[in-house]
Amino acid sequence: MAxxxxxxxxxxxxxxxxxxxxxxxxHGAIFxxxxxxxxxxxxxxxxPKANSYLIGVSNVVGIGAPAALGAIAAWLGYxxxxxxxxxxxxxxxxxxxxxVRRSRAELVA
Numbered sequence: 001m002a003x004x005x006x007x008x009x010x011x012x013x014x015x016x017x018x019x020x021x022x023x024x025x026x027h028g029a030i031f032x033x034x035x036x037x038x039x040x041x042x043x044x045x046x047x048p049k050a051n052s053y054l055i056g057v058s059n060v061v062g063i064g065a066p067a068a069l070g071a072i073a074a075w076l077g078y079x080x081x082x083x084x085x086x087x088x089x090x091x092x093x094x095x096x097x098x099x100v101r102r103s104r105a106e107l108v109a
Contacts (some may be wrong), residue, residue, distance in 0.1 A: 002022060003026075008082035
């Protein structure tokens with residue numbers, strides 16, 4: 001979220017490059033981490049199906065997101081598009097936070 005805010009408010013090209021660096025680190029790390037978490041959480045027999053779902057969802061997002069973001073950028077400009085992406089990011093952060101809290105509560109109980 002900090003990278004999105006920084007990209008939207010970047011007063012110079014250098015600050016924009018810093019924002020892109022902040023955004024690239026989690027994007028590069030997420031997919032391998034998700035694959036590892038998936039492998040740890042499922043029986044080996046279920047991995048092929050789970051991997052196919054994960055790749056399918058990633059492909060749908062990879063195809064749909066650029067078209068949607070392009071339409072938003074045409075409507076609100078690039079800075080507006082960056083700010084609009086904060087909404088689903090914040091929602092997903094809230095969902096993830098709730099899942100982590102619930103998982104920790106189950107471990108304690």
